[in-house]
Amino acid sequence: MNFEEIAVKSHEFVSQYLNGAEVGREVDLFATGMVNSLFAMQLVLFVEREFGFAVDNEDLDYDNFRSINAIADFAGRKLGLGATA
Template sequence: MEIAQKVSGFLTRFFRKYELGRDEDIFSLGFVNSLFATQLIMFLEKEFDITVEPEDMDLNNFRTINAIVEFVERKKVAINN
């Protein structure tokens, strides 16, 4: 399963009544709180076998599904190099 599908599936559990587009900013929509942010980071680390470092904690890495996909892809490339 591709990264975007896995991320979308995770987000859908939290936004059940809203069809989230791949470029929609989840922060500006008001869906994110600190608990959700922690759950998202934990999901990404476990699902994609990456480590989210303190320097990765830029909101721009997590604003949209596409941004999350790009972030995960960058982390996976860094692991493999």
């Protein structure tokens, strides 16, 4: 799996929660108002199940979840994919 594939899957997941509105990969998800405890936990479970690693205590950083590209970057780092787009 590469960064692009991770970003596509993350985009697909996040889009489910925006009532059909298009969301760019760099859009600040926290600014959309969609981030609540429910979404936060669903996102953690999605990342863990889809990409196969555990989101740990030290991963709790807004910059890891701020946008679709940020999620893909974070997942890429956890998977050891190195530099991304």
